[in-house]
Amino acid sequence: MKIRRSIRLNLSCYCCGGIDFENKEMEWNNVEDMYFLHYEDNPKVKCLNCGLEDYLQNLVPRGFIHEELVNN
Numbered sequence: 001m002k003i004r005r006s007i008r009l010n011l012s013c014y015c016c017g018g019i020d021f022e023n024k025e026m027e028w029n030n031v032e033d034m035y036f037l038h039y040e041d042n043p044k045v046k047c048l049n050c051g052l053e054d055y056l057q058n059l060v061p062r063g064f065i066h067e068e069l070v071n072n
Helices: none
Strands: 002-012 021-023 028-031 034-037 044-047 053-055 060-070
Touching: none
Parallel strands: none
Antiparallel strands: 002 060, 021 044, 028 034, 044 053
């Protein structure tokens, strides 16, 4: 057994670090139960934690470490 380490990146609010946002004006493409944004539009989002409204391009990546045991 060995430990596999990876990192999951989420966009986060630069004011409070929250990762949950309200969809203000985003359009989505649904492909096989996955959702992809029309990123060219630079839609506006609202942080559910602190209420900050800003454009998607202004959000910052926040990393979460994930570790799991795997067989060689």
